[in-house]
Amino acid sequence: QVTLKESGPVLVKPTETLTLTCTVSGFSLSNARMGVSWIRQPPGKALEWLAHIFSNDEKSYSTSLKSRLTISKDTSKSQVVLTMTNMDPVDTATYYCARILVDSNYVDYWGQGTLVTVSS
Amino acid sequence: DIVMTQTPLSLSVTPGQPASISCKSSQSLLHSDGKTYLYWYLQKPGQSPQLLIYEVSNRFSGVPDRFSGSGSGTDFTLKISRVEAEDVGVYYCMQSIQLPAITFGQGTRLEIK
Numbered sequence: 060q061v062t063l064k065e066s067g068p069v070l071v072k073p074t075e076t077l078t079l080t081c082t083v084s085g086f087s088l089s090n091a092r093m094g095v096s097w098i099r100q101p102p103g104k105a106l107e108w109l110a111h112i113f114s115n116d117e118k119s120y121s122t123s124l125k126s127r128l129t130i131s132k133d134t135s136k137s138q139v140v141l142t143m144t145n146m147d148p149v150d151t152a153t154y155y156c157a158r159i160l161v162d163s164n165y166v167d168y169w170g171q172g173t174l175v176t177v178s179s
Numbered sequence: 180d181i182v183m184t185q186t187p188l189s190l191s192v193t194p195g196q197p198a199s200i201s202c203k204s205s206q207s208l209l210h211s212d213g214k215t216y217l218y219w220y221l222q223k224p225g226q227s228p229q230l231l232i233y234e235v236s237n238r239f240s241g242v243p244d245r246f247s248g249s250g251s252g253t254d255f256t257l258k259i260s261r262v263e264a265e266d267v268g269v270y271y272c273m274q275s276i277q278l279p280a281i282t283f284g285q286g287t288r289l290e291i292k
Contacts, residue, residue, distance in 0.1 A: 096279055105283055105284070105285045106228070106271060106273075106283040106286075108279070108280065108281045108282065111279030111280075113279075119279045119280060121280070155227060159275075159278070159279060161278070163233070164216050164275040164276075164278045165218050165230060165233050165275060166220075166228075166230070166273075166281075169227035169228060169229075170227065172227055
């Protein structure tokens with residue numbers, strides 16, 4: 060059974076750095092057919108892709124947020140970590156991690172999401 | 180980045196009636212491998228998105244046959260032949276021709292009259 064679960068702070072202050080962890084089960088982060096992305100959704104708004112990490116550790120970032128994002132993984136722990144620097148209230152959103160099938164080009168499993176609020 | 184534009188942004192439909200959502204991409208989603216990387220997701224209230232349609236017109240496992248997708252190039256449509264109460268939520272089109280830089284439409288909210 061494939062699952063992804065996000066964890067991290069529910070509240071961060073402006074200018075702080077956000078660190079989110081995605082713990083996966085039911086598949087390996089070393090499987091070349093799969094990768095993990097982070098996607099966010101501000102309250103009542105659309106989905107926005109943030110970053111992706113492939114099995115070979117290749118990384119890709121949203122053009123608009125690239126300077127603030129870092130994605131990494133620990134295959135032995137089945138975890139993918141996203142850091143976002145200089146948080147702002149506009150970054151308030153539900154953050155999802157999701158598995159992408161690289162040879163099929165779609166998200167087949169999503170985490171439940173974690174709501175992060177940016178406020179002083 | 181490829182921009183995905185959905186219309187309408189909201190729909191109110193009587194149960195049993197059809198519904199249609201349009202999605203236009205800012206560039207062609209037809210890849211040199213012959214596949215068109217356009218997908219439809221439904222996000223039910225309080226849930227994560229779930230895949231309905233992959234590569235324009237293929238229903239994902241378990242998706243009722245009242246859902247159908249069509250289109251090519253830059254113009255795509257999702258149709259629900261007979262809306263049911265369980266179809267309530269927000270529908271998103273998504274492109275992945277530039278994987279992993281996927282982009283989503285703004286979403287279309289479907290409500291039941």
